[in-house]
Amino acid sequence: MNNSSSAPVPQYRPAPQGGLCAALLGGLVTAVTLSVWALVATLGSSQVISFSLLPLVVAGILPGWAVILLRWRLPRATHRASWIVGALAGLPWVLSGWLLPAEPSFQMSPVLMVQQVAAFALAGRLTAGALGGIPARGIRKDHLETLAVRLIRGGGLIFFVWIVVFPFLFMVSSSLKSRADYLRDPINLGVNLLQAPEELFHGYLQVLGRFGFGRYILNSSIIAVATVFFALVPAILGAYAVTRLRFPGRAVLSRAILLIYMFPAIVLVIPLYSVFTQLGLRDTRLGLLIVYAAMTIPVALYMLRSYFQSLPADLEEAGLIDGLTRVGVIWKITIPLSMPAIASVGLYVFMIAWNEFLFAFMFLDTPEIFTLSRGMIMLDDQEVPRQFLMAGATVITVPIMILFFRFQRLLVGGLTAGGVKG
Structure with missing residues (x-):
């Protein structure tokens, strides 16, 4: 018979103030989210909305408290149901219009109501994410520090994303407006998507047809x-x-690679303008191509040199032993191993050539060979509606964004491809 008995484990009873503290902090996350969403709703509405922060804070406490209670009772279902909690907690304020105390002339539209319901759902979900790993009761100092770090990191991320996204949203929304809508409320991000396609995309049709941007796209693509x-x-x-060969002056040449790239373009444009005029290369695609290649070769060489230095020389030496020439080693060994870096440098060079403005503005005079950046000058005129200018800016920006996001995963995922451990 075993006389030993296990001592009872003392039950921990945390202070009940911990749950209240967690709810208040969670409500703070929700309130901040709703404040940002209210500002977005103000920009996206055709009417000026004035709102008070106090109702947002009060409404934010309820989803935070509901998330805490849900975690305490159903810890595994918290993340799946948090958006429902946020929506239900804020629904009375949405329906009553108390969330955004507005001017007497303001009417709560169905679209804005849906936006606010979605705002509460998003706020509840973010609240649950911010409180992940923090107990419903018995909050310690390290829990508060963790939550503070999450708030600062999330707030900084929202701030910088908004700085980047807002100009793009403003550009796209302005390009889809009619002239009357743009003059009535330029800051409004809302767009009437129910109008006819020829009216919605009127700015793009004018830019691509009347102003010849279709031809400019072709010119920019060829040159880039x-x-x-x-x-x-x-x-x-x-x-x-400069990475593999040994020759006199190799170290000096290696350090002087970026010397040309260090000169400001404005310093070179006048001498090049004079020389290219005498050679008959000004106002030609070939002249612009020579300038762009001279501008991008140094930085491309520098970036590729750094990558070539990380490649193992043993593979190249093995290729030389097998009878390959230096050109064969580069073609069959170095280039395949360096494809991620070459693709990255190629994309970078393409972006430089696509967006370059100064030399295109100084060298090109014939509209038939204008690039997109040079053609944008034609839209910067008092008689040209601003939405046409925004449509032209969108035409220039979107292809680069598509290329970047299309090849981002390939480039990032293959940065270390071709390396050999040793």
Whole structure:
């Protein structure tokens, strides 16, 4: 018979103030989220909305408290049901209009009501995420520090994302407006999507047809793609030479790679303008291509040199032993191992050539060979509606964004491809 008996485990009874504290802090997260959403609703409405922070704080405490209670009772279901809690807790304020105390002339539209319900749902979900790992009761100092770090990090992320996203949203929404709507409320981000397509995309039709931006897109594409080719070929060969070959002046050349790139473009534009005029290269695609290649080769060479230095030299030496020439080693070994870096540098060079303005403005005079950045000058006129200018800016920006987001995963995921541990 075993006389030993296990001592009873003392039951921990935390102070009940912990749950209240967690609810208040969770409500703070919700209130901040709703405040941001209210500002967005103000920009997206055709009427000026004035709101008070106190109702937002009070409404924010309730979802935070509900999330805490839900975690205490059903800890595994908290994240799945938190958005429901947030929506239900804020629904009375949405329906009554108390969330956004407005001017007497303001009417709570169905669209704005749906926006506010979605705001409470999002706020409840963010509250649950901010309180992840924090107990419903018995909050300690380290829990408060964790929550404070999450609030600061989340607030900073929202702030910087908004700085980047708002100009793009303003540009796109302005390009889809009619001239009357734009003059009536330029800051309004709302767009009437129910109008006919020819009216909704009137600015783009005018820009691509009347102002010739379709031809400018073709010119920019040809020059940018050609610049990538004529910049990468010498950059790959030069980066390999300063990395693998031994010759007099190699160290000096390696340090002077970026010397050309250090000169401001405004310093070079006048001498190049004079020289290209005498050579007959001004107002030609070839002249612009020469300038772009000269601008991008140094930085492309520098970036590729840094990547080539990280590649193992054993593979190249093995290729030389097997009978490959230096050109064969570059083509069959170095380039395949460096494809992530080459793709990244190529995209960077393409973006430079696509967005370059100064040399295109100084060198090109014939509209038939204008690039997109040069053609934008035609839209910067008092007689041209502002929504046409925004449509042109969107046409320039969207292709670069599509390329970047399309190849971002490929580039980031393959940055270390081709390396050999040793």
